[in-house]
Amino acid sequence: MFGFQGLTETAEISLGVVKRLNDATQAITKLNESLRLAPERVREGWIERAVLAEAVSSARLSGDYVIPEDLRLVAFDAYDGPISNEMSRTADLLPFLRVASRRSPRQMFTPLRLVAMTRLRLKAKSGTGFQTSWISAGQREQRDFDDIRYGLEEVFSAENVSRWKGIPPLMAAAEILYLWNTSGCDEMISPEAGRVLASAWLARSGLTEKAWVMISTGFHEDVFSFSPGPDSRWHRKFARGVELGCLGTYGLLNRLEAAHRAFEEVDFSMRSSSNLPRVVDLLFKRIAVTTTTASTELGISSRACANILERLLHDGPKIKERPVVQELTGRSSFRVYGIV
Structure with missing residues (x-):
């Protein structure tokens, strides 16, 4: 000692x-x-x-x-x-x-x-x-x-x-x-x-x-x-x-990092002008995202944000059979999305 x-x-x-x-x-x-x-x-x-x-x-x-x-x-x-x-x-x-x-x-x-x-x-x-x-x-x-x-x-x-x-x-x-x-x-x-x-x-x-x-x-x-x-x-x-x-x-x-790699492995077949990568970035950087917040922060329409978020929810990557992007409230409207 x-x-x-x-x-x-x-x-x-x-x-x-x-x-x-x-x-x-x-x-x-x-x-x-x-x-x-x-x-x-x-x-x-x-x-x-x-x-x-x-x-x-x-x-x-x-x-x-x-x-x-x-x-x-x-x-x-x-x-x-x-x-x-x-x-x-x-x-x-x-x-x-x-x-x-x-x-x-x-x-x-x-x-x-x-x-x-x-x-x-x-x-x-x-x-x-x-x-x-x-x-x-x-x-x-x-x-x-x-x-x-x-x-x-x-x-x-x-x-x-x-x-x-x-x-x-x-x-x-x-x-x-x-x-x-x-x-x-x-x-x-x-x-x-x-x-x-x-x-x-x-x-x-x-x-x-x-x-x-x-x-x-x-x-x-x-x-x-x-x-x-x-x-x-x-x-x-x-x-x-x-x-x-x-x-x-x-x-x-x-x-x-596993979620990040999972997104990199998915081919969304998107146009070069697609806003999907920007929405994905926002999902990583925020604990939760709505169409309103995504629209405000990214400067794109609420409808476009809603379509992208729903696409990520249903067609996005999975880890051990669980979707990386999930809806957090269980609501059918005013939905909140996040990487879980």
């Missing part, structure tokens, strides 16, 4: 923790390289779907149970039933997580910049989801921003950031989550923001290009393991959760 200057002065890294850190690092590297080499539409589609899974898992860590298929329709304003408070809160997370997965990690680690980001979220128009996902309700007065600034300065002090650069990135990310809770930032801002910043640190350290590690996802099946603390037990739990999350989202990437 050997010592390190980490969560506590007396913390040590056991061989068991080292193995967990190595396993998690390998899983992160595998996911990052695969995403980097993936076709653009597959990578963009992965972000959309991984963010959906991360939002569901974040809700679970907060004690809320949300069905992913329902969230997909709620996020697309295509859900028929009443929307619960839990579902609404989870849907509010999606824009925040999307932005975080595309933002440069170097934009996230100075307290003043984080406070500025917090202010921008509060000024965002209603319905963007940033008000509830980035900062807790009620933190709107100047003294609240002062408390937030003090909390952020405690977590992201120059001393802490300097120390994190000298220890394994996963251990630094684990410490960010521990300090996020003990400083009160989890209540003043949000617990989800802390997990995003921990993922962003992994990207800043060079393990990933962007904040592609979906931390909550790895704790979905064992929420009680997510218990940030000042000792090696938390390092081990955190590394294992990160590994599981990366393995799960890597499986998602594999399925999208």
Whole structure:
């Protein structure tokens, strides 16, 4: 065993923790390289779907149970039933997580910049989801921003950031989550923001290009393991959760790549001017598509979009006898399509 200057002065890294850190690092590297080499539409589609899974898992860590298929329709304003408070809160997370997965990690680690980001979220128009996902309700007065600034300065002090650069990135990310809770930032801002910043640190350290590690996802099946603390037990739990999350989202990437290959193998016998390839691209990049959204985004008629989507539904590629493109609502009108 050997010592390190980490969560506590007396913390040590056991061989068991080292193995967990190595396993998690390998899983992160595998996911990052695969995403980097993936076709653009597959990578963009992965972000959309991984963010959906991360939002569901974040809700679970907060004690809320949300069905992913329902969230997909709620996020697309295509859900028929009443929307619960839990579902609404989870849907509010999606824009925040999307932005975080595309933002440069170097934009996230100075307290003043984080406070500025917090202010921008509060000024965002209603319905963007940033008000509830980035900062807790009620933190709107100047003294609240002062408390937030003090909390952020405690977590992201120059001393802490300097120390994190000298220890394994996963251990630094684990410490960010521990300090996020003990400083009160989890209540003043949000617990989800802390997990995003921990993922962003992994990207800043060079393990990933962007904040592609979906931390909550790895704790979905064992929420009680997510218990940030000042000792090696938390390092081990955190590394294992990160590994599981990366393995799960890597499986998602594999399925999208399989769908991509299936489309490449199908001969639709189309004219060179056909809009079908553009609709297929949109199906990859969005978690759900309707004739209206396809028409608006692609600039083609609703009738043409409807014909293409129905053709893909009935004559499109299959994987293990299951159509790649499916209708998500079971309705005969106002239909919603997606790659499942």
